[in-house]
Amino acid sequence: MAVVKLFGAWTSPYFYRVIWALKLKGIPYECIEEDLLNKSPLLLQYNPVHKKIPVLVHDGKPICESTIIPQYIEEIWPQPSLLPSDPYERAMARFWIKFADDKLILLALSPSISKMYRASGEEQEKAVKYILEMLETMEDHGLIGGKKFFGGDKISMVDMAFGAVAHWLGVIEDAAGLKIFEAHKFPRLQSWIQNFKEVPIIKENLTDRDKMFALLKRRREMLLASK
């Protein structure tokens, strides 16, 4: 019986945050794919409060939330480290992880993403503006100094927290027929995306782009048809 189990869903960038942490540390785990429209009794038992993925189960004990799980993983399996050892640098990392968590809600495949799909209108404009502001802050404040990754030379939990920007944003833009991220406007971010996706573990563990595009396109069509 596997000591570590991970409940997740292939579309979720939050799920991937945990996959990356486990794989970067070489921790073997059993993956349980959940159908989010038909959640398993086991998932509901392990996360009765939120009923969401990802959930890590270690030796039968459930840990929930995609920012809490990587910290737990870091504390149980410290090497290779995914957070700085200096308390101040750790605080900076946690600040950016919180920022990512707060701002990326629009890129999760939750109901709020439908705001991106509106053919026109205020809601879509607001959503686009919100994302642009987030990208500007990352560019102007998060990546100053020409750093390779958010924490310096090494990949860390902060980069993983922003994973949705590196991969999911592009697919969402295509499905919605929008262009939000323009490389020439965000040179540091563009570099970061390339650096992030070139890390072998990340490269090998990204959700299937075509599959996701097809899913989002279908959802968009359903949404527009129902109006």
Place this chain on the structure above:
Amino acid sequence: MGEENKVILHGVWASPFSKRVELALKLKGIPFEYVEEDLQNKSPQLLRCNPVHKKIPVLVHNGKPIAESLVILEYIDETWKNSPRLLPKDPYKRAKVRFWTSFVQQQLFDTMFTVTKTEGEAQRKAVKEVSEKLQVLEEGIKELFPNGNPCIDSQNIGLLDIVILSLLGPHKVQEEVLGIKIIDPEKTPLIFAWLTAINQLTVVKEATPPHDKLVALLKFLRENSLKSSA
């Protein structure tokens, strides 16, 4: 206090987020300079220290700024390792504390603000939601207080206690101003006992503004909100 280990807190007396940091510093006996900010006229230091959000609280330690109250609390705990430890040593217990802290922060805070700032149907809905969330919390904290008796003292108080205090510590003030029962000792006996225990600590009492001042503040905030939404 020498230049070594100089701590400055930029805060606002009325802010629960600011209060959390103030309390953590006092509980650990860390000397600090407090700067009361005027949110209508923020100091240049504050804007420099938190350029991303321009908000309080901001802790400045030896010239280096940290923003976001929960990030600050973890920093304090990792830098000043004396008692009380704000997070337990065991990683699974730490995950539990972080989980419930996140729950209070994300599920309860905004809904409580809605309760204090609205009336009529909107308020009724929010009150119902708070009540449901409190029931979930009541169930959840049973494993944190297995003998059913929250014994909080200045040595064992932690992150979750500070966070729940910052939101619901003044529940009697909230109940007086709103005329609504928020923490019912019959519906949520554990939460009621927990808040009572935390509120009795000397450090907490000393850091809490007088009842009348808090009542006046809440009335003022509520009236302002109702006026601007009318």
